[in-house]
Amino acid sequence: MDRELLLLGILRREAMHGYRLVEIIETELRACTDLKKPTAYFLLGKLARAGLVTRTRTRDGKRPPKWVYRLTPKGEETFQALLRKNLGAFMPPKFPGSAGLAFVDVLPPEEARHLLAQRIASLEAYASQAEALGNAAEHAEQVVSHERAHLRAELAWLKDHLNKRLGRAGSTA
Amino acid sequence: MDRELLLLGILRREAMHGYRLVEIIETELRACTDLKKPTAYFLLGKLARAGLVTRTRTRDGKRPPKWVYRLTPKGEETFQALLRKNLGAFMPPKFPGSAGLAFVDVLPPEEARHLLAQRIASLEAYASQAEALGNAAEHAEQVVSHERAHLRAELAWLKDHLNKRLGRAGSTA
DNA sequence: GGGCGCATGTAATGAGTTACATGATTGA
DNA sequence: TCAATCATGTAACTCATTACATGCGCCC
Numbered sequence: 225m226d227r228e229l230l231l232l233g234i235l236r237r238e239a240m241h242g243y244r245l246v247e248i249i250e251t252e253l254r255a256c257t258d259l260k261k262p263t264a265y266f267l268l269g270k271l272a273r274a275g276l277v278t279r280t281r282t283r284d285g286k287r288p289p290k291w292v293y294r295l296t297p298k299g300e301e302t303f304q305a306l307l308r309k310n311l312g313a314f315m316p317p318k319f320p321g322s323a324g325l326a327f328v329d330v331l332p333p334e335e336a337r338h339l340l341a342q343r344i345a346s347l348e349a350y351a352s353q354a355e356a357l358g359n360a361a362e363h364a365e366q367v368v369s370h371e372r373a374h375l376r377a378e379l380a381w382l383k384d385h386l387n388k389r390l391g392r393a394g395s396t397a
Numbered sequence: 398m399d400r401e402l403l404l405l406g407i408l409r410r411e412a413m414h415g416y417r418l419v420e421i422i423e424t425e426l427r428a429c430t431d432l433k434k435p436t437a438y439f440l441l442g443k444l445a446r447a448g449l450v451t452r453t454r455t456r457d458g459k460r461p462p463k464w465v466y467r468l469t470p471k472g473e474e475t476f477q478a479l480l481r482k483n484l485g486a487f488m489p490p491k492f493p494g495s496a497g498l499a500f501v502d503v504l505p506p507e508e509a510r511h512l513l514a515q516r517i518a519s520l521e522a523y524a525s526q527a528e529a530l531g532n533a534a535e536h537a538e539q540v541v542s543h544e545r546a547h548l549r550a551e552l553a554w555l556k557d558h559l560n561k562r563l564g565r566a567g568s569t570a
Numbered sequence: 571g572g573g574c575g576c577a578t579g580t581a582a583t584g585a586g587t588t589a590c591a592t593g594a595t596t597g598a
Numbered sequence: 599t600c601a602a603t604c605a606t607g608t609a610a611c612t613c614a615t616t617a618c619a620t621g622c623g624c625c626c
Contacts, residue, residue, distance in 0.1 A: 253499065307497050307503060311501065311515075312516055315494035317494070321490070322429050324480050325543055326536065366495075374551070377546055381547075
C-alpha cells in the first residue's frame with residue numbers, strides 16, 4: 225500500500241524506468257520501505273494493468289530498450305487517495321532490533337556493554353549515509369529529515385542506556 | 398529471526414502456552430514485531446521440531462488441554478546466540494508512515510495541516526497505550542522505554558513540521 | 571578482453587496473513 | 599442463553615524475497 229504510494233508519487237514528479245525508481249527508493253527513501261528490484265518490477269506491472277500508469281518503450285542509442293512509466297489521471301486520483309490515507313493516520317513502526325533489549329540482563333555486564341558499543345558503531349555508520357546524501361535529497365527531503373530525527377533519538381537512547389543501566393566501565397574511553 | 402529470539406527469551410523466563418505468549422508480544426512487545434496467532438503457533442511447532450523447546454500437555458480442570466512450551470538446553474544456546482547477534486548490530490527500522498511525508502506539498506496547506514493533526518491524534522492514542530501499561534511491563538521494561546523514546550521523537554518531529562513547514566493556522570487551538 | 575554497472579525479467583520458495591473451524595468456560 | 603474470552607489449529611492466499619538468467623555498454 226505504501227509502496228504503491230511511493231511509486232506513484234515518484235512517477236508523478238517525473239516519468240522514469242524501474243531501475244531508477246528502485247535506486248531512489250533504496251537511497252533517499254530507505255527509511256520508508258525496503259523494496260527489492262523484482263518486487264518493484266512486479267508492482268509496476270500491476271499498476272500498469274490497473275491503468276494507474278502507462279509504460280512506453282524507449283531506446284537510448286543501441287542499448288536494450290527501457291520501459292518508461294508515466295502516471296495516468298486515474299493514477300493521480302489513486303495517488304491522492306493513498307496520500308490522504310497515509311498522512312491522516314499514524315502507522316506504528318516496528319523495531320526488530322529492540323527485541324534483544326528485553327534480555328540484556330542475561331549477559332554478563334561487560335559483554336552487554338561491548339555488544340551495545342558495537343551496535344552504536346553500526347548505527348553511526350548507517351546514520352552517516354543519511355548525512356552523506358543530506359544536501360540533495362530532491363525526492364524526499366522530509367523523509368530524510370524524519371529519519372535523522374529518529375536516528376538521533378536512537379543514538380541518544382542507546383548511550384543513555386549504556387550509561388545509566390549498564391554502569392560505567394573503562395572499555396569505551 | 399527476531400521473532401524466534403522473542404519466543405525463546407520469554408519462554409526462558411517462564412514456561413507457558415502459545416496464547417499467553419502472543420498476548421505478551423501484542424502488548425509489551427508490540428514495538429518489536431507484530432506476531433499473529435497462527436504465525437506464533439507455527440513458529441512454536443518449528444522450535445519444537447528443532448528441539449529448542451519441548452511441549453507438554455496440561456489440563457486445567459475440564460478445559461481443553463493447553464500445550465506448555467519450555468526451553469531446552471539447546472534452546473538456551475540458540476537463544477544466547479541470537480541475542481548476541483541482535484544486540485551487536487543496528488537494525489534500521491522502517492517507517493511506512495513516512496512515505497506520505499515526501500508528498501505533503503501536493504495537497505493544499507490547510508488540508509495537509511488537518512491531516513497531520515489527525516495523525517498526531519492517532520499517535521497520541523497509540524502512545525497512551527504504552528503509558529497505560531507503563532508501570533508493570535515485567536517482560537520488557539527496556540523495550541517499552543525504547544518505544545516511548547521514539548514515540549516522543551515522532552511527536553516532536555510532527556509538531557515541529559506542522560509549525561515550521563506548514564505555516565501557522567488557528568485550526569489547532 | 572574482462573569486469574562492473576545498467577536494465578529487465580522469471581521461477582522457486584518462503585514467510586506471514588486472513589479467513590475459517592472448533593470447542594469449552596465464564597459472566598451478564 | 600448469549601456473547602466474550604480462552605485456546606488451538608488448518609487451509610488458502612498474498613506478498614515478497616532469493617536465486618537465476620540475459621544482454622548491452624563502458625572503462626580499464
